[in-house]
Structure formats: structure tokens, C-alpha cells
Amino acid sequence: MRAKDAQAERACPGERYTISVAICRTRQRNQYPKCLLCPHRDPEVAGSIPSDPKVSSSIFHSTSVSGAVPNEINDYVIRKIGQAAAQFLRSQEPGSSRLAVACDARDNSRSFARAFSEGVTRGGADVVNLGTVPPGALAYALGADGYGGGAFIGGGNRAGGINGVRLWRSEAQLVGFGSGLDKIGLIARRMRLGRSRLPGEMHSVDLLADYLSYLKTFAPVLRPLAIVMDGGNGAAGRVARRLVADLPIELIPMHFEEDGRSPFLGKEFPAPAVVAAVREGLRRHEAGCGAAFDFNAERVVFFDETGAPLRHDLAAALIATEMLARNPGGAVALDLRFSAALQARITQKGGQALRAPASRLEFAQHFRRNEALYGVDGTGLHYFRDFYRFPSPFLALLMFASNLSRDPRPVSQQVAELEQWSQSGEVVIPLPSAEVGQVVLEHIRSQFQHAEREMIDGLSVRTQEWWFNLRQPAGAAELRLNVEAKSRRQVRQARQNVEKLIKNALAESNP
Numbered sequence: 001m002r003a004k005d006a007q008a009e010r011a012c013p014g015e016r017y018t019i020s021v022a023i024c025r026t027r028q029r030n031q032y033p034k035c036l037l038c039p040h041r042d043p044e045v046a047g048s049i050p051s052d053p054k055v056s057s058s059i060f061h062s063t064s065v066s067g068a069v070p071n072e073i074n075d076y077v078i079r080k081i082g083q084a085a086a087q088f089l090r091s092q093e094p095g096s097s098r099l100a101v102a103c104d105a106r107d108n109s110r111s112f113a114r115a116f117s118e119g120v121t122r123g124g125a126d127v128v129n130l131g132t133v134p135p136g137a138l139a140y141a142l143g144a145d146g147y148g149g150g151a152f153i154g155g156g157n158r159a160g161g162i163n164g165v166r167l168w169r170s171e172a173q174l175v176g177f178g179s180g181l182d183k184i185g186l187i188a189r190r191m192r193l194g195r196s197r198l199p200g201e202m203h204s205v206d207l208l209a210d211y212l213s214y215l216k217t218f219a220p221v222l223r224p225l226a227i228v229m230d231g232g233n234g235a236a237g238r239v240a241r242r243l244v245a246d247l248p249i250e251l252i253p254m255h256f257e258e259d260g261r262s263p264f265l266g267k268e269f270p271a272p273a274v275v276a277a278v279r280e281g282l283r284r285h286e287a288g289c290g291a292a293f294d295f296n297a298e299r300v301v302f303f304d305e306t307g308a309p310l311r312h313d314l315a316a317a318l319i320a321t322e323m324l325a326r327n328p329g330g331a332v333a334l335d336l337r338f339s340a341a342l343q344a345r346i347t348q349k350g351g352q353a354l355r356a357p358a359s360r361l362e363f364a365q366h367f368r369r370n371e372a373l374y375g376v377d378g379t380g381l382h383y384f385r386d387f388y389r390f391p392s393p394f395l396a397l398l399m400f401a402s403n404l405s406r407d408p409r410p411v412s413q414q415v416a417e418l419e420q421w422s423q424s425g426e427v428v429i430p431l432p433s434a435e436v437g438q439v440v441l442e443h444i445r446s447q448f449q450h451a452e453r454e455m456i457d458g459l460s461v462r463t464q465e466w467w468f469n470l471r472q473p474a475g476a477a478e479l480r481l482n483v484e485a486k487s488r489r490q491v492r493q494a495r496q497n498v499e500k501l502i503k504n505a506l507a508e509s510n511p
Contacts, residue, residue, distance in 0.1 A: 051189045055080055059164070060185035062177045062474075063361050066155065066164030069108060073163050075115040077188075082119025082151070084187035085167055086200070088180055089149040090125055093170060097200065100147045102130040102138040104154030104296050105234050107260035108163060113153045116165060120151075121200035129204045132258075133211075134235050134297035136392045139172040140211045143388030146170070157294045159266030172390045173368070176361045212243050218386070219247065219398040223405040226250040226287035227397075228303070230274050233262035236293035236393075243394055249401065252285050254278060262295055269294050269380075270301050270309065279307030288404060289411050291397055299380040300393035302400055304411035313338035314415045316376040317345045319396055322403040323374045324349040330373030333366060336456055336469055337378055337426070337482045341418045357457035358471065422491045424483040429502060436509050437472035437479060443505035444470060444498065466494045470502075 009018040012027070019027075055077050059067035065081055067073045086099065099120050103109040110132070117127040125148070130141060138150045148170050155162040167175040167184070175181050227249055231237035237256030244251050254277045255264075264271045270278075270292040278290040282305060290303030302315040313334065320332045324346070332346045336355040343353040351373075356366040358378055367375040367383050375383040382396035383389065407414060431437055441459050452462040458471025458479075466485035473480065481498060485491045 052080070052191075055185075055189045057185060057189065060177060060181055062359075063174055063181075064164050064166045065181070065185075066158075066162055068161055069163050073112070075111065078112045078115045078153075078165065079119040079122075080188045080191065081165060081184065082116035083123040084119075084184045084191060085116075085149070085151060086120040086123025086125040087187055087191075088184045089167075089169065090123070092180070093148050097124070098126045098128055098147050100128045100130055100138055100141045100145075100150040102133050102135070102141075102150070102152050104152075105132050105258045105260050105262075106155060106160065106163060109153045109155075109260075112163060112165075116151060116153060117202055121202060124198055124200055126200040127202045129202060130207060131204070132235060133208060134239060134394075135166075136298070136387070136390065136394065137207060137211045137239075138168070139388050139390035139392075140214060141205075141207055142168060142170060142172045143390070144210070144214070145207075149175075154296055155265075156296055156298075157265065157267075157269050160261055172388045174361060174364060208239070208242070212239070215243060215392070215394055215398065216247070218395055219402055221405060222248050222398075222401055223408070224248040224250070225289075225401055225404060226252060226285060227401065228252040228254065228278050228281035228285065228287045228290040229256075230254040230270070230278050230290075230292040231256040231297075232264050232270075232274065232293050232295045233257060233259040234293070234295035234297055236297035239297060239394065240293075240397075243398075250287075252281050252287055254281055265295060269299065275307075275309060278303050282307045289400070291393075291400070293393055294380075297393060298391060300382070300396055301380055302411075304415065306412055308412070310411070310415060311339075312376055312378060312380050313342045314418055315396075315400065316382070317342050317418050318403045318411070318414060319376070319382065319399045320346055320351065320374055321349055322399045322406060324351045325406065327373050331370060333363070333370065333372040333375030333383070335363065335376070335378040336460055338376075339418070339421050339423065339484060340462075340467060341420050345418060355454070355456055355460070359457070359474070362457070421484045421486060422488045424481070424491050424495050427481040427483075427495065427499075429479040429481060429499065431472075431477045431479060432506070432510070434472070434475055434477045436506065437477075439509050440479065440502055440505040441470060441472065443508070444501050447501055466490050468494060468498055470498065 010024050011018050056072055059065050059072050101113055101117050103113040120127045135152050138152055142150045150168045152166045229240050233255050274292050278292055282290050288305055292301045302310045324330055328350050331352040331354050333354045333356045334342055335358055346353040354370050354372055356363045363377045368389050373385050381391040383391050384395050387395050445459050448461045454460045460469045468483040470479055470481050483491050483495045485494055
């Protein structure tokens, strides 16, 4: 048996050639990086590899790697994550050896992008540097040019002292914890910062023109329209200028200057100063609508002509109207907390409304799995099937403008007919422990046996006059309640009834 075993052959993850069992075992003893991904790994050998104390496990979150600079995130840590990402993505798609890398406009993001790229090349893959562009441009690169994966270096809208990286597979599918990010973290913590025998190379590509040309194919006919746009001092400014350059859109810019230390970082989006600036711009220029982009140019909030910010579900109703006019019968995915008015509008326009989980990763997976035409989540991410099933605030802007070309009524008048329901907002209800959450949900579910019930994300109960969703964020000792009804009085009554049921359920679970 031993002689036969010694002659057997294996293959390292992502490699086309085979190796003997003896070589396999030697590689494991020498901490060969891909051994951590291999089904043939010896648990004792893998478990004996010391963990790098400089790479904390706490920086690996559900959808990203992020932490404080420089204690948790620095060049050394980012370089190791790049090398680990290259090892993982190559093991997933053996035929691919190129990763696209982009970053936001933060002061330290460019240097982190270089460190990450160095790690990728050490891991044996090539890097194509896209520069400072929005995540949507990275998605375009992944979808149009066939890269094996992508990375975006940035800290989102969080404070300037935070930074990190998000990763995607070749089809612009986010790598989350449980779908690869946990393994990348394991490799980064256990792997020596060495160099592949065949290191990769670095190249730079300017794809902004091609990216914008692709976006413009979705806006063939627009009527003249003045739009106030706020760029949040991030990447949105220069992208928006070039996007509308040859379109019948009069751009009224606010905060378009890129600032790596934007005063809006770490604040709610949109910040009160942004809302005030857009409102003043609309008043002064008598523009038709407004739009504010976050620092990454990833999310967008729309404004009516009076300067009132639109809820994401109301803006989505106008965009969905345009999308369904172009694609009759399409499916639209929406955050299950959104108004019933949005679902009614989708049905009215001949579409199919797909209620989706509230969490970002689960929403994106639901959108892809159901092959939806369009989707919007509760944070203002607008997903499009024909944009590689990825969020694009700029495509959302073009669809919003296209709807105004199709329906010339003021935005405030269009959304007024959708505001037929009253909402409670999201109410946070503390629990004594995370473990009792599911017990409470099941107890409340049993109290509504004659109503429409679903368990997509927590419990949703619907009647003709009101509905509520009660969910528990993963691992949290709390429940979050959203109630909507035909009147404020009904909202108040429904909320009180559900809170009373929660109180009773907690009393029964702790006699």
C-alpha cells in the first residue's frame, strides 16, 4: 500500500501538472501556500503552521477586509492579502492568471493598491492596474475583459482612518466570508511572505473611456434636463463630467473636487451639508432633479426638484418603470423592507416583484440567482442585469433621467402617487441574548396563521391594510422591526401589537 501510495499523483489547487504524494507532503512541511486550500492537506501539518500575529483575524468581515490604519491595515498586511488572494483565485479558476486592481481616492489607497499588487505578483498572477476609478469600472473590466478576479482598495464611506479591500471573482461576484474570504484570511495568516517561482507582472490600463461608452448605450434618447450632482469629493466628479459630456444634460456640479480627506467621510450618507448644497443648487438653477454620490461613487441618492431626498424605494419605482418599459415582464428585486407601493408599481407595469433579504451579500446573491432585470437594496445600491449583474449608480442616473424623458411630470408629482403608505422606520428591539431570537420569531409566526407569511429574511407578515418584517441580523442580540400601513394610526397599532408579542415571547422563554 505504501509503495502504491508513493507512486500516486496529485495536483495542487489551480495547477494543471501533477505531483507525487511525496512531493505533496514535502510542500506541506515547507508551508507551500496552496496546501491550505488542498483537500489532501494533512490536518496536523496545517495546524502546526504558526499564525502571523501581524495579520489579525478580526479584519476579515462578511464582505470585505477592513481595519484601522496603520495598526490593522498597512502595506505588510495588504501585501499578504494580495498574495493570498492570488493563491485562492488561481485555485478557483486555474485558467486565469490576471487580476484587475482599482482603488478609491483616499490618501493611502494608492500605496495600498501598489502593495496589494506586489502581493498578487508574488502569488504568481499578473496585475492590471486600473487606477482610481469607481467599483463599477472594475466590474466592467471583469465582465468585458475576462480577468480572473478583481480587487478594490478603499474604505467606503467610513472615516479616513479606515481602509481595506473587497474581492470579486471573474464574473463580478463578490467573495464573502464563507465563499472564499475566510480561506484567503487563513492563507494570509499562515503563509510566509515569499515569492512564487514564476512571479507575475504589473500593467496599467485606462479603461474609463470604454466604460463610459458602454454606459451611454443605455441612454439612446434623452430630453434636455438640468441635474444638480454632488460628487462627495470622491471619484464621481470626473466620471460624471465625462458621462454627460455629449448628452443633453446640463450638469450643475457640487463637491466634484477629489479630496483624499473628504469632509464627508465617516458621516451619514448623504451628509446634511450635501443635502443642503443640492437643495440650494436646485433652487438657484431651477433644475429638474438632483443626485448625490458617495465617496466611492458606488451609491446614489436622488432628489426631486424641490430638493427633497427621495427614499430609495421611491427612486427605484421610477427607475423600475423605465426598465420595465424597455424590458416588459422583467423581474425586479427589492429589499423586503421597501414599501408595498413599489411592489404595486412593478406589478402595474407588468413586472415581477422579487422580495430579497436585507443584507448586502444575500441581496446580491438573490438578485443573481433569480436573474432579475433590476434590483435595489436598502443602502442605495442599484443592480442591473445588463451591467454584469453589478451595482451602478451612473446607470441608475441614466435610467432616472430616461424616465423623466418618458414622463415629463415633475419628480415630486411622480413620487406623490407612490406615497400611499405610512412607515415606522426600522425599530431596534434589544434581546437578552442572540440565541432567543429564532425562538421569538417562531412564536410570533405562530400568531399569524391566517395571514400571508414568508421567512426570506426573518419573518414577514402581510395583510391588505398593513404588513411588518421582523428580522435578526446575523449573530446580533437584537431584532429589527419595520411596519407599514395605510395610516399612521394603523402603523402605531401594528407596531404596539408586535412589540407586545415579542415581550410575551421573551417572558415565555424565560419563565
